[in-house]
Amino acid sequence: MLTTTNAIRSLPVKSLPAVLTQARRNSTKVEPPPAGGHAPLVAESKLLKSTRDSALRTSGISWVDEDASGLVGGRETRKMNTYQAVRDAMSIALAKDDNAVVFGEDVAFGGVFRCTMGLAEEFGRERVFNTPLSEQGIAGFGIGLAMMGHTAIAEIQFADYIFPAFDQIVNEAAKIRYRSGGSFNVGGLTIRTPTMAVGHGGLYHSQSPEGFFMGASGLKVVIPRSPLQAKGLLLGSIRDPNPVIFMEPKILYRSAVEQVPVDDFQLPLGKAEILVPGSDLTLLTWGTPVYNCDNAIHLLQNPLPVLEKLVPASLRSAKIELIDLRSILPWDVETVVESVKKTGRLVIVHEAGMTAGVGAEISAEVQKRCFLKLNAPVKRVTGWDVPNALSYEKFHMPDSIRVLDAIMETLQY
């Protein structure tokens, strides 16, 4: 791979987080613009569970050890960021399943994002080990392991590097159950990979390739939005009897912090979650843009002084329904369609480019099912159809202002 890749790979693990957060700190001379334009920091988002009580009452949560304490109220939570929650999930998976192994580039040292910190020490280097830098080989190796009935938790260091493994994932992992008439499967395979933009990842460290896998029936694709979601969905993915690609939004590894139950729990795959209920417009997204969308709703209700005259007062009381899709494949058609039938309007937000992105598939299905209920065309706010160049990354992302603009346009259609 090219120089950016090598530069990141050759950095000592410890120096990486600094590199990844640098852009947010480096322009301190004048009043710094807040990270990601006018988005409040992810950490301040009300969508994150800041109390033990709210964390334990997470919708759709299922406890794996029902008898641990008898009562949900007796369970504990701990403040974690996303990489700690991911690590926690893998630690539980390894502890409870002797046939589970974790492997990938540099995972024995903790991985570039520290998601596997200390797992090798805790579970042994036979179970948590580094692979060569060969993504296709990693995927094929994981498929062979899973075909033997093992739980293979593979890491592809960046989602941008998943393309060499595309053949193995699409042709082998997704199809093996079907082409063997059900006699073989790789249900034990989970491929974790950091995805989406970090603000300065550039061409090969900020892409969102989830849409490329959408046609690969047999596969599941999951993208969590927060630490608690990451833990529950990752445990759900590891134990799901189908191969799963689990894409972790890399900017959220450190910026999203919430109370996460310490016990073993799962969240359901294939189910979207309504984060903010509403009746006038459905705002559908997943991963990092969840926070931009949430902020766009706030901007609509209470526009900043500079935006005030651009946001008509008549729109400010509109009730926007915010949905986190969570599973990209299979996606929760029912929840989305039910919402759009109620609101009559749909805006889809994702970081990947528009052409044949996930939004294209969803809008086609929604317009078919909700044709007579729609009051406006389905609107997509996405990355541009251009490579994700370093200098333009901020312009590339569907930020809060672009989402706000799309909401207003759709409401006024």
Added chain:
Amino acid sequence: MASLARARLPRRLPRFGLRAIQTSADTTQLKDSPSDPSQPFTVTLHEDSFRAYKCDKPELEVQVTRDELLGMYKQMQTMRRMEMAADALYKAKLIRGFCHLAIGQEAVSVGLENGIEKDDRVITGYRCHPFAVLRGGSITGVLGELLGRQIGMSHGKGGSMHIFTPSFFGGNGIVGAQVPVGAGVSFAQQYLGQKNCTFALYGDGASNQGQVFEAFNMAKLWNLPTIFVCENNKYGMGTPAERSSSNTEYFTRGDKIPGLQVNGMDIIAARQAVQYARRWAVDEGKGPLLLEFVTYRYGGHSMSDPGTTYRTREEVQRMRSTQDPIRGLQRYIEQWGLASEQDLKALDKAAKAEVDAAVEEAKASPEPEAKDLWTDIYYKGTEPSFMRGREREEVHHY
């Protein structure tokens, strides 16, 4: 261009001083005449049956029994009959799509099966039919699969290249994709402390795929019990090995992985090499080994390839008449007085009858039901709520 092609020719001449592997099927000698043919006896392989890279050659003196040789003869003959039946069914337009036959390469599949243990694992690419039968499948199951019938080993949903048994992890339609999968399978064997290994087969054409080298590296790095088996039939589709590979000595391409080039037309040599590899990886724990079987396919790459545009009919004819693995073994059996020509004829007849019966049984099996179009995509109960068909009425709801 023509002159350029000619200019390249000298590179293809054999290099002097380097002994080439010999691939005749009938050069194994009896060491001492068996007084009682039911007891094991010793034969000596031709001294050029093997070439080694970073390892010792296997012993040339091999113990065999009459029953083993007759059993292998029967298996090879049955496999050839099955492939011929597939050929006929294809030409009768009953088998459609892709179909790759291993006629001429029987000594590899049968030699492998006779050299390994039941719980070893095998995974291969296109030419997979004989392995599927020998690893616990059935001729009916293979032909049924090719015909796309319910009786097929993947219930008619796979077709050629998609046939599996518990210890055979399938053919594969993506060139080279099975090789890293095989490395993963052998990792599981090592992890569980099983006394077994995995044979990951690929052809000389697939040997240039990047992921083959990725698998080599991982297997050597982690000392996995993976035996990489290159079936070198001298043509990757329609391109001769020396026009596709800068190094045609496939057994040397594992870098630090030792390799063995084997006469893949003499089944006794083939079996001896497989047993050597198994000892290497399992009993001695020396990690991966690369086996290259030098063999030959009589037919084209697939059914749509007549197999005569990139090689001469004379070449095919010469291989058939001088190096055929079945004829070679037949000659041993007769010369060494293990069975008469009539006995072998009876075996041939039995093989033909078995295959004929399987053809009829497979043809009688119904095609998969429409409802099975929707099964085996996801684990039952975890599917999406629906899968699309061509039209509204065909949308399938789980």
